[in-house]
Amino acid sequence: MPPTMRLTAINLDCPDPIALAAFYQKATGYEPHPKSDAEFAGLTREDGLFIGFQRVDDYRPPTWPDQIVPQQLHICFKTDDLPATAAHLLTLGATKPPHQQGEADGRWLVLLDPAGHPFCLVRG
Structure with a gap:
């Protein structure tokens, strides 16, 4: 049996860590890491x-x-209300690219965070 592994962190490159952390904090409600600074910022679930x-x-x-x-890489978030969640994230600074693969059947929606990383909202 292989050793057990558990995902503990995901890190994204960006031009402004504080700004991108603020976007995801508003989007998720995760707690800001107290040692965040201009070089590296974080959120904890x-x-x-x-x-x-x-x-x-x-x-x-x-x-x-x-x-x-x-x-x-990209991150996926499950949501019970895909249209409302997307609308909220767009007000926070996310953008919606014109190319969408799952939007036609309402299964998922691709958005871009303020640094341009694609992320998915998945109907949950």
Whole structure:
């Protein structure tokens, strides 16, 4: 039997860690990490999952869906009210790219965070 692993952190490159952490904090309600600063900011979920945002010089946002600059990863969030959640996130600074794969049948919606990372809202 292989050793047990548990996901404890996800870290995203970005140009402004404080601003991106603020976006996700407003979106999720996760608690800001007390040692967040201009180089690395973070949020902690009640079960301990940590989302970190690290500053990268000359950051280039992913170009989704064409992958000229690959997305490298994306985060998915389950929601009971996909349209209301999307509308809320758009007011916080998310954007909706024109290309959508799951929107036609209402299963999921792709948005971009303020640093350009694609993330999905999944009907839950």
